[in-house]
Amino acid sequence: MRASDVFDLLRDGEPRTRAQLAEVTGLARSTISARLDALVRLGLVVPYGGVSTGGRPPSLIAFNPGARVVAGIDLGATHASAALADLDGRILGDRWAQLDIAAGPEHVLSWVEETIAALLTESGRPRTDLAAIGIGLPGPVEHDTGRAINPPIMPGWDRYDVPGRVQRSYDVPVLVDNDVNIMALGEQHAHLRDVDDLVFIKIGTGIGAGIISGGALQRGAQGTAGDLGHVFLPRGAEVTCRCGNQGCLEAVAAVPALATAIRGAGVEVAEDHDVVPLVRSGNAQAIQVVRQSGRDLGEVLATLVNLINPSVIVIGGALAGAGESVLAGIREIVYRRSLPLATQNLHITTSQAGQRAGVIGAAALAIGHVLSPDSIERAVEVSGLAVAE
Amino acid sequence: MRASDVFDLLRDGEPRTRAQLAEVTGLARSTISARLDALVRLGLVVPYGGVSTGGRPPSLIAFNPGARVVAGIDLGATHASAALADLDGRILGDRWAQLDIAAGPEHVLSWVEETIAALLTESGRPRTDLAAIGIGLPGPVEHDTGRAINPPIMPGWDRYDVPGRVQRSYDVPVLVDNDVNIMALGEQHAHLRDVDDLVFIKIGTGIGAGIISGGALQRGAQGTAGDLGHVFLPRGAEVTCRCGNQGCLEAVAAVPALATAIRGAGVEVAEDHDVVPLVRSGNAQAIQVVRQSGRDLGEVLATLVNLINPSVIVIGGALAGAGESVLAGIREIVYRRSLPLATQNLHITTSQAGQRAGVIGAAALAIGHVLSPDSIERAVEVSGLAVAE
Numbered sequence: 001m002r003a004s005d006v007f008d009l010l011r012d013g014e015p016r017t018r019a020q021l022a023e024v025t026g027l028a029r030s031t032i033s034a035r036l037d038a039l040v041r042l043g044l045v046v047p048y049g050g051v052s053t054g055g056r057p058p059s060l061i062a063f064n065p066g067a068r069v070v071a072g073i074d075l076g077a078t079h080a081s082a083a084l085a086d087l088d089g090r091i092l093g094d095r096w097a098q099l100d101i102a103a104g105p106e107h108v109l110s111w112v113e114e115t116i117a118a119l120l121t122e123s124g125r126p127r128t129d130l131a132a133i134g135i136g137l138p139g140p141v142e143h144d145t146g147r148a149i150n151p152p153i154m155p156g157w158d159r160y161d162v163p164g165r166v167q168r169s170y171d172v173p174v175l176v177d178n179d180v181n182i183m184a185l186g187e188q189h190a191h192l193r194d195v196d197d198l199v200f201i202k203i204g205t206g207i208g209a210g211i212i213s214g215g216a217l218q219r220g221a222q223g224t225a226g227d228l229g230h231v232f233l234p235r236g237a238e239v240t241c242r243c244g245n246q247g248c249l250e251a252v253a254a255v256p257a258l259a260t261a262i263r264g265a266g267v268e269v270a271e272d273h274d275v276v277p278l279v280r281s282g283n284a285q286a287i288q289v290v291r292q293s294g295r296d297l298g299e300v301l302a303t304l305v306n307l308i309n310p311s312v313i314v315i316g317g318a319l320a321g322a323g324e325s326v327l328a329g330i331r332e333i334v335y336r337r338s339l340p341l342a343t344q345n346l347h348i349t350t351s352q353a354g355q356r357a358g359v360i361g362a363a364a365l366a367i368g369h370v371l372s373p374d375s376i377e378r379a380v381e382v383s384g385l386a387v388a389e
Numbered sequence: 390m391r392a393s394d395v396f397d398l399l400r401d402g403e404p405r406t407r408a409q410l411a412e413v414t415g416l417a418r419s420t421i422s423a424r425l426d427a428l429v430r431l432g433l434v435v436p437y438g439g440v441s442t443g444g445r446p447p448s449l450i451a452f453n454p455g456a457r458v459v460a461g462i463d464l465g466a467t468h469a470s471a472a473l474a475d476l477d478g479r480i481l482g483d484r485w486a487q488l489d490i491a492a493g494p495e496h497v498l499s500w501v502e503e504t505i506a507a508l509l510t511e512s513g514r515p516r517t518d519l520a521a522i523g524i525g526l527p528g529p530v531e532h533d534t535g536r537a538i539n540p541p542i543m544p545g546w547d548r549y550d551v552p553g554r555v556q557r558s559y560d561v562p563v564l565v566d567n568d569v570n571i572m573a574l575g576e577q578h579a580h581l582r583d584v585d586d587l588v589f590i591k592i593g594t595g596i597g598a599g600i601i602s603g604g605a606l607q608r609g610a611q612g613t614a615g616d617l618g619h620v621f622l623p624r625g626a627e628v629t630c631r632c633g634n635q636g637c638l639e640a641v642a643a644v645p646a647l648a649t650a651i652r653g654a655g656v657e658v659a660e661d662h663d664v665v666p667l668v669r670s671g672n673a674q675a676i677q678v679v680r681q682s683g684r685d686l687g688e689v690l691a692t693l694v695n696l697i698n699p700s701v702i703v704i705g706g707a708l709a710g711a712g713e714s715v716l717a718g719i720r721e722i723v724y725r726r727s728l729p730l731a732t733q734n735l736h737i738t739t740s741q742a743g744q745r746a747g748v749i750g751a752a753a754l755a756i757g758h759v760l761s762p763d764s765i766e767r768a769v770e771v772s773g774l775a776v777a778e
Binding site for chain 1: 607608692734
């Protein structure tokens, strides 16, 4: 039973007495106290001002999420969001900007550095309070090195050392992942903390999935796990995808394909982002096209349910705004095609975190690193050495 | 840095000196010695009789896989295998029997208990040396409770408390999982120890997958992850599966469907298990049918590769005996349909562990529990208390 194990018991935010911690862990009070002393030294837990029930006040101890802060950055094709959060993921301040990822890493990451500095100043936190930075990129990312690999819409970013660049200004761990993965983390962190098996589907210009299984984000051997967009769909066998293959799901079910299909039904659609407003305004042709795209997604998601057995599927990205129209088609096929045992407790829903899923998830990625048992043990050791000296 | 962390460094079997361990971990020699003392007390590590290079002999320390033993049990529809293994998974003795799972849990688990007793006696190991038991069942299993849930071919087993029954004879942890999951573990343990992302496909009377992602077996929310057999395949849309649905992969690509298809081509096939010998004897019709089943499997595996991004797909079960005939069809479709980045380092191969995959995997499941950091820390604490008293 290490300091990090004791910390894990307190991480739910509930204050506890030393006696309660000793009882739960079966450890001696003296051992608990030694572990707590290390955590107090780090500022991660603090004495909690509980109400006395008479006599000597109970000595409560609680997680102190304000001890440090993290930055979460969500970089999209044409926009960027940044947020400062405490160690519980509570947003302390955020920014949004129109920013073209194609402007290249030097330009975009300068914005990131300046925005983090501005958010720290606004919140009145010194730079030394920053514990880590999480960044989401709109392309395939090699998570271990923090580099984008052959990203199709990110000229100049291929294999660029993102952590190295950001660490020139901030000497903290920098975690990088792709945008759908951080959206999955963000949805889980904000609304589904007890869910260990969830899949987040982003439907916009393309289609991708962030897969959390057994409580952990699954990236796969090459980091390409969750690539739903290029799964073969028989109904699209004659359609050529932007990737060059035929029959890809996103060539028939992503937003640009839906705009084309609605135009084909005789309705004027000026731009891709007019699809969702058309559906919400009740346009019958648009609703029909979107419902069919839900069925197409359902074909692939039925397979995903059989293979991965999630308990929640969250639909996010631009098309999530079409709400029930897209969910109805997905549910129709998934509940018909997947195993009864796999669907009996399956929820299919639209994102609650919405546009903030990415930035919350990027912060959660950073927090996950800072509060990992290994990081805490290292910090305890270093602070212990400092005390010993 | 706990005793279990020090143990992890030694688990590869390589003997090391205290100085080497201190260097790798950055810990003080005294700390290393304290951790090693606890592990020596448990018997998990022992002084290693290295060759002296003159002067004082180097004091080497090594993992001692013979400290304890585990039992691995693989229960099939009509057979049972059992093996005793050391903590490195080396088989010390094994048994195979014709045994009908439908005879019910009392009968089958009596065989398990007696066989473990016989294997212990044969190996000259006392009962107290047994550290854990791993069991694979041919149906859906709730891993946390060790119970089969609505298993189609296991009358009398539904929600039966397997660990409780076995623990009447052996007071050790009993881990239960389904047969495909333990085959995945077995293949990894025996032949692919460095592979963190692998999928084991069993093709016999049915079709199922055991999925290891990020180094961990993925069971999903209800434990149904890996159910490939009932994924929808357009080519089978008109075929009714034994599950009642239409278009299931196993209704066109599992062994009974292949036997039917080969008969349809005018070749006599007395029983399902004649399919593989026919292919191996070079029968052209049988080869053609099996190659097509490989393509059908490939359609579903291409989706699996996009979703999960494994680095190895292992084909096991009865049809693996058809070797290249089935692999050729799978590779043809997977390499055409899946993402280039996901296939560039993907290996598709038949099982090397073969019929022993299950029993090795059941032992590996037990070993994984015994040597988990939590189990080791608990054992260290208990032995420490014993020393203190």
